[in-house]
Amino acid sequence: MKILKPKQIIVALDFDSIEEVNSVVRLLNPDIYRLKVGKQLYASEGPKILENLNKKGFDIFLDLKLHDIPNTVYKALKNLLNHKVWMTNIHLLGGEDMIQAAREAKEDTKSKAFLIGVSVLTSLSKKNIRNMGFNIEISELVKILSFSASKNNIDGVVCSAIEVPDIKENLGEDFITVTPGIRIQQENDDQSRVATLKEATKNGSDYIVLGRELTASKNIAKMIKKVESYII
Template sequence: MKPIIIALDFENQKVCFDFLNRFAHPEGLFVKVGMELFYSAEPAIISKLRQMGINVFLDLKLYDIPHTVEQAMEQLGRLDIQMTTIHAAGGAEMIQAAKRGLIKGSQAIGGLPAKLLAVTQLTSTSESQMQSEQLVSASLKESVIHLARLAVDNGADGTISSALETPFIHDAVGNDFLCINPGIRLKNNHADDQKRITTPAQARELGSNGIVVGRAITKAVDPQAAYQIVKQEWEG
């Protein structure tokens, strides 16, 4: 499965479900719940989405000491989510702890652990920003490859990164390692705050294992029609 994940970047639960109700058959959709919606609607929203038959990518990008991340991931693992995120820059011990927590949480509910995805460099970050603000002297490509290798070596299932980086991540760590790509825009969309963007068709050609699409669908006059356009491009 190579999902199209709709980013539900809404301010509250009502707006979220008003949006989903515009789909004739929301069951089977794959959605991303990020910090804004999760902190507003709390974990109960995950249960509601799962009851509707919707797959959930919970994108909280955890980054803390290993013990804290492990305990937090155990709680997230109990929510029956399908994907979740950490920052690869948190290091080897933190990545390992996140994986342990997810496994423990999923075992507690008799389910499968969520795929653990490690953020390399945010798609809103340019190489010049990374070098000047993070004091990373490597190139963006070198940084992304290094963090992808750190992630795979310590139990992560994939990365969250720009589709532009998918080919060299797969070259470095293998095609079984998931590359889930945000920063997806249709040709007539604005880039907004994203720097390293692609269309769904470009992401497919670059070998993406899944795309995260927000405003191209959620801000469309007809979200279901926009989703179908993305789907047609993505599936070729």
């Protein structure tokens, strides 16, 4: 079944070194996939990893989830946006002043990168957020944070595929949803609010993040072929 568009899939490069990255990236077509560089890889390789992947023709989602006082986020994001990235993010729990500072950093750098906000990590369960002091349902917390992002002209949110339909209904089709915790086939992992590729596309996810199920597979080429069987 053809349910995915080219470049709708973002592959998470959860590695420690450029050598590990290259072992996977050499199998990926930049006309089909985008790549996500998170804290693990960025802490190890720094900005040079962005240059390396850009030279290979990939769009980069720089996933550092900035969450700090507004001035620090403003300055950090300005520095990050000096690099060529397609998308980057902040954590929406940083509050509206921080969100506004991030938006201003994007405006001041005249960056065309998408700036999105992380709502509730897909590893968190209802019990987890209650232990953090949130006495509301996860879906309600995601909705509150997503409205805050939209109100402050952030381009979209990172959320679970479960929450996408409600976000799209309330904030419109142009408000971007990026969904991690997506499985090519259903299996157990350390993320609580997960979905399959078919479920994520049915729910309207704009961009789908695939991680260890693909990159840690014993047969990556076979798994890539399976993913590409879904692409239009």
